[in-house]
Amino acid sequence: MMIAVKSAKADVRVMSLIGLAHFFSHFFQLTLPALFPLMWKYEGLNWSELGALSAVLYAASGIAQTPAGFFVDKFGARLTLLVGMLSMSAAMCGFLFVETYTSMIFLAFCAGLGNSVFHPADFSILNGSIDSSRIGRAFSVHHFGGYIGYSSAPFLLLSMGYVIGWRETIFFAGCGGFIVTALIWHNRARLIDCGLDKGIKPENIRKEIKGLIRPSFIMAFLFFTFMAMGSVGMMTLGAGALIQLIDVSDKIANGTISLQLIGTIFGVIAGGYIADRVSRHDYMTAIVVTIGAISLQALPIFQLTEMSFFISILVVFGVLYGIAGPLRDMVIRAITPPGAAGKVFGFTYSGMDVGSALSGVIFGYFLQKGIPEMVFVGVGITMFVGVAIILMAHSMSDREKSINSL
The missing domain is CATH 1.20.1250.20 (MFS general substrate transporter like domains)
Structure with a gap:
């Protein structure tokens, strides 16, 4: 004890x-x-x-x-x-x-x-x-x-x-x-x-680089790319979309995005406890992200204009995205070989930088063209694509391990 x-x-x-x-x-x-x-x-x-x-x-x-x-x-x-x-x-x-x-x-x-x-x-x-x-x-x-x-x-x-x-x-x-x-x-x-x-020494650099170019690692990189496109797009341009869509003040719009971020913080705390209690983290990540993406689609589909609906939906989205954080890290941990956490997490997480850069261009274009509802649609699409990719990454990793064990 x-x-x-x-x-x-x-x-x-x-x-x-x-x-x-x-x-x-x-x-x-x-x-x-x-x-x-x-x-x-x-x-x-x-x-x-x-x-x-x-x-x-x-x-x-x-x-x-x-x-x-x-x-x-x-x-x-x-x-x-x-x-x-x-x-x-x-x-x-x-x-x-x-x-x-x-x-x-x-x-x-x-x-x-x-x-x-x-x-x-x-x-x-x-x-x-x-x-x-x-x-x-x-x-x-x-x-x-x-x-x-x-x-x-x-x-x-x-x-x-x-x-x-x-x-x-x-x-x-x-x-x-x-x-x-x-x-x-x-x-x-x-x-x-x-x-x-842990006594694990890296192999020669050429072999390590070759080992990093695995389908499962590339899928994980793409997962982070698409997830960052959606999350960073919402964080940076979500307020602009709200201002155009329902004509609210910049203070209210930015305050709503801040509430979403607070929801994410609480979600992250809950996500850690969930991650320690489930075994299929890829399935749980997919479920949580899918629910969050679907909730966002209520805004453009039903053409909601009440600010209370926007606040509620974005806070729910923030909580769910936060829950997904520790879960997705557990997926990357599961596909990482012993002693390779540095390079695998470094490579896969660099997808977030790519996604962050792309988000401003894509969602900024929607606002420039005066179609703010496409920001919410676009965020949902990136999340749905991310769900498909994370499931593929886990499946590919299982296949790679089976081949290596032969």
Whole structure:
């Protein structure tokens, strides 16, 4: 009994550390956008230049995420996570000192490289450190930290920026990252990854790259691509769709999307407990996402105009999408070979960067053409496609394992 209690406490500490690291990953992603109004006002940068800063950060993160996964499996998740935290924190602090736009682009690029390590390193540590009976809840805490980072950054940072200045605000945010880096270093012995620390050494790089090009992994990559297209499209352009569709104020529209995000946070918590209690995570993911996608279709199909209906449906969608988070991670865990969590999670999760980039183009086109209802239809379609893909990924993985066992 005492051993079980100690094990649970150790797991909670690891979950908390990784959740806190993921909080700063998402917090830093929105640090610059939150302060764009002040940078536009005081630095004379236009909105295209400001948008390019975020684009560079996300592009660097997306491109480097798979190589970061190989780095995790080769040199260990602890080292990789520490390097990533230091890179992002130093890049943020650097904005206090630079004067030229070129220097800002360079710092955004460095921050993106640092951000690329979190998914492969975090999931390698969680898979290696947490008892299998609590791994779903560990994934839940990981998601929870990220969503809290997203939701807290805009208001907190912009408020600070008005008081102390945008440069000083970014600097203090970076200092917070250094504090968390120190915490991770202090507790590094507790953070056991599922590769090197388990005695599993990677094969030669050519063989590893070839092993990554499996049908099941490609399907998982596409799953994250389509899911990100829908979720990010709703998060970034859902408010614009509401404004066009039912002529509400921007405050009400943005408030509705914020409520959806709050629903997602609560859903993530529930999803962790569900993930630890079901065996077919692919089926459960498919069921939850399908219900969420169907609920969205009520808005354009029935041409609802009451704001209460929109709020209710979007909150339900947010909760269901949150529940799906830990479940989908369990699917990726199930198809990942021993010692390959870094590269597999890095590769598959890079699909989110691709989907995020595509969502703005596709759903922005719908708003530009004055057909806001297609935003909700489009989000539903991407979710339905994602459901089909995740079921195919699990089936392909079973087939690959059967072939390899012969």
